[in-house]
């Protein structure tokens with residue numbers, strides 16, 4: 001079997017003796033769109049933080065393209081091709097949307113002053129290419145109209161789209177989205193789903209997505225992992241997990257699960 005792009009292997013993480021994650025495992029295949037769901041407090045964000053290097057974990061391993069990334073700093077993991085968004089967006093509010101996009105594309109030639117002096121034509125070409133790419137992504141995300149607005153002036157939904165755009169701009173292979181549909185109006189959620197699928201189909205991006213909105217999960221994801229109280233509960237296609245009595249029980253309670 002091919003090595004999965006991301007493998008989380010028996011990951012555990014405690015906070016002062018409280019087990020936020022216990023032996024959690026999941027795999028994300030290249031080019032797939034995978035959902036991570038579960039009731040509030042079940043450990044989804046903790047898992048994202050551990051995978052992306054923002055939190056150390058206690059036991060288990062995270063492999064990206066087979067390489068263990070446990071203990072690596074977030075920027076090193078990002079350089080390998082794994083980036084994540086945050087629930088609150090993390091865009092710089094006093095820069096324009098376009099500037100935020102350009103900032104997200106790290107690792108350009110000429111970031112050091114000496115390089116900048118020696119390689120001016122190369123830098124100009126690279127800047128033109130980046131600008132073109134940023135404009136193209138903003139067009140896909142329907143943000144062209146607000147490209148020169150301060151990011152702080154965008155609506156909640158537009159901020160989410162900008163977070164997605166910045167992640168795509170990094171040119172990462174795996175993009176982890178933390179609640180992309182929270183606070184986004186239903187029409188925009190549908191567009192967001194088709195944009196994510198489009199980015200996967202056209203650019204071969206892989207996505208791991210935390211989301212409470214089951215319409216988003218059903219519309220976007222090929223596969224879903226369900227956590228409950230810091231442990232793996234279920235996994236399968238969106239339709240399979242929504243029929244799983246264990247999942248119905250944690251979401252709806254035992255009595256409802258029996259009749260659902």
Ligand SMILES: Nc1ncnc2c1ncn2[C@@H]1O[C@H](COP(=O)(O)OP(=O)(O)OP(=O)(O)O)[C@@H](O)[C@H]1O
Nearest residue numbers: 015018019020038039040041042043044045046047
């Ligand atoms: N830094 C921390 N210190 C102490 N406890 C924490 C910390 N971070 C998370 N927790 C606890 O770990 C558990 C899992 O939290 P986490 O935020 O990962 O859940 P979640 O599934 O993302 O929840 P939500 O859907 O509400 O965002 C919760 O009980 C939370 O209170």
